[in-house]
Amino acid sequence: MFRRSSPAPSTAEDFSAEALQFLAPLFATAMRLTRNRADAEDLVQDTFVKAFRHAGQFKRGTNLRAWLYTILHNTWRNRRRDASRDAVEVDSEQVEQAAAGAAGGAPVETPERILMRSTLDADLQAALDELPEAFRQAVWLRDVEEFTYAEIAEMLSVPIGTVMSRISRGRRMLFEKLSSGTAPSGAASVPVVPVTANSAGSHR
């Protein structure tokens, strides 16, 4: 979480220095959003251009880190909309189908056994990258960046209930991907267990 010993950055220079502390984690987050180094770099640079330009709008005493992540996600959303690529909603639909079709009763691996695998970091990153965007964002912001549900709702511009259900389902999908080894999404021929279609009620 964001720690600050002094009350707030008092000058523009302090503000910039403090904002730049978050460059590395912002870049890692941008990598998970864009899944591409060049686009991630563009996105982070654009985020800082906006942050510095609108520094006056940052409310002192509030969380600078959360503010920067909000700008990053807004910028990404605008870009996606401008490029009119497949939108978040499409992702969600795909997942409804995927979740209804294949999930559940595969022999459950324990987190400990997955942790033992030497390639875990790479596996985890690959599994995260395979998640549909809406779920990847929510899980990353909660479990890697440890933002609160309310902060994530603000960043992604969706209701808290939606954030929770995306986190839930994202985690489950991630765990299933990891326990099924390298099987690509949807290819696993595991028995269908009806309980996976829960918590969709609050989703959009």
Added chain:
Amino acid sequence: MKPNCRRICDLLAQYADGTLPDSQRGEVQRHLDACPPCRVIAGKECGARQLLRACADRLRTEPLPPGLRTRCQALAGEQTTTRAWLRPSMRFAIAALLILLVGALLSIVTRQSDALLAAQLTADHIKCFGLFRPTEGKTLDAEQAQKLLSDRFGLDVHVPPSSGQEDLSLLNARTCLYADGRIPHLMYEANGQDLSLFVLEGETRAPAELTAFGHHTRIWSRGGNTFVLITPAAEESVADAARYVAAEAH
């Protein structure tokens, strides 16, 4: 799924990361003890959460691209120079300046915004040539580039074609990162040097020439659009090509 299971599953996100109030936590625990299907789901959620927390620090340490930090610091520098004018201690000075030197101040502001534009586009020039240089000998046809600009940006711009006389080749056309990716970037090679032409649609600026990050920037407007040409500074070998591009682009 039973209604009770659905309700419990809605609480699993908070159950897995330990943010559920104690009262509800006990209820979820009791349900999970009695309901194997929900227990499997909860196991997955808690498992994923545990794994992500265990690896969070490593996941967050993505190696930064070379130069990204420097460029972001440079962006901060540009903005703090501008913002310094807004500090309370400067207000009196600004008021006095406004009264006495309105004309001079206007020209400073214009130059500052040119400097910011030059710095931003130079950073993009360096980055694009670092990352998106086409394979040796590969060039782009000017008509193709023109079609791309009109399809993607709705821009009707004459793209200066490759020219043997100036030893100029059009390499690539892509989207610039600034202004939310709405600025077209034409990448050329002239005499072995990198040369960039950017088009700012529907914007008019006074002509200007300046230097940023060791690169020469030339800004001019024609036909309601602004063109920005970037070449390595102190490179006489690209002067002819630069003149050619400036004359051709419209």
